[in-house]
Amino acid sequence: MAEFFRRALKKLDKLNNEQSSELLVSAVEGISLFENVLNSIDVGILVCDQEDNLVMVNKSAQRLIPMNYVEGVQISYAIKDERITEIFRDILLNREKVADREIDIEQQGRKRLLSVNVVPMVRDHKITGSIIYIEDITEKRQGEARLRRAENLASLTTLAAGLAHEIKNPLGSLSIHLQLLQKALSKNHSSDSKTDKYFDVIKEEVERLNRIVVDFLFAVRPMNLELREGDINALILQIMEFVRYEMEQSNILCMLELDENLPKILIDERYMKQALLNLIKNAKNAMPKGGVFTVATNFADNEIRISICDTGIGISKENLAKIFEPYFTTRETGTGLGLTQVYKIIREHQGEIIVDSTPGTGAEFKIILPMPQKETRLLAYNGGVEK
């Protein structure tokens, strides 16, 4: 484009008024296109001449670093931060390409990380100034750190899962040989109530170890959900039938408040049942002296909500932050993997789980399951057509 104007300028004396003004209009259009591009990108750009006077600064640069830009002013006067001015002075002094110099600054109380690069501005094979470009790399860095952490965790999990799997086999063998040993002893009439008691303890401990390993593997292994249309209310009724007797034996009153208009939803029934059962078991464990246990469902805003509520011991504020962590338990016989499983199952169903608790009063676990996205989208689409 510049070449076209250069040629037109040479013929300026031959142009009439109308042609000149047309030329001017297209020059203005060209410049505003250039400005639009520069101001639309989120990389900050500062252009200096050889005396370090600012020739051009785009909007992003003014947003990224504190400055008061006036065309032609020295860069060190324009920038309102001593430290950045110092760094820029240092960079410009070198006059050569500076790559990826990082600066951390504070913007409205938030820490940001900027990457600064300088390249010489070259015109007709001569250096006529410098172009400084600044990028905000805060999110990129945080993303990288998150990814690294996730990768570390994933490899640790794979390692631990492998180890757990290896432990399972000898445990199985231990359990079988224990039975054989007990049989052999009783055949020889060498067992008595004392040895039987020892056997019981060993068996119980082997069983406990086995449960820890099985639960751990369940918690860390990827799930292959088999999603089918399921009825959450029916699932709850099924589980309640199974646990009601045990609850009532512990002086727990069971209440159901199920929304009759609950739509069917894509779930893996086996896993969902496991999640609900874990929550119900926890509620029971929280009410050793009895209490009221309520399961409620409802459907609103395209979400199915399941609330599991107890009037038990509740969860302290400090523990609330930890309960979903693997192995966190306050119970003597707990594994601390129940809620880890629940969290994982609900997340795999694209859902959310929220806990609300007042120590001494009870706890409420709320599961929120969005209706399948396909259906939601269809609803939104139909809504659009009707309007």
Ligand SMILES: Nc1ncnc2c1ncn2[C@@H]1O[C@H](COP(=O)(O)OP(=O)(O)O)[C@@H](O)[C@H]1O
């Ligand atoms: N309904 C509840 N009321 C009070 N505390 C609870 C409840 N559910 C879970 N917790 C707390 O969360 C911890 C972790 O639960 P969970 O992962 O199921 O492991 P576990 O039941 O083996 O302890 C429990 O030890 C308990 O402290």
Ligand SMILES: [Mg+2]
């Ligand atoms: Mg539990």
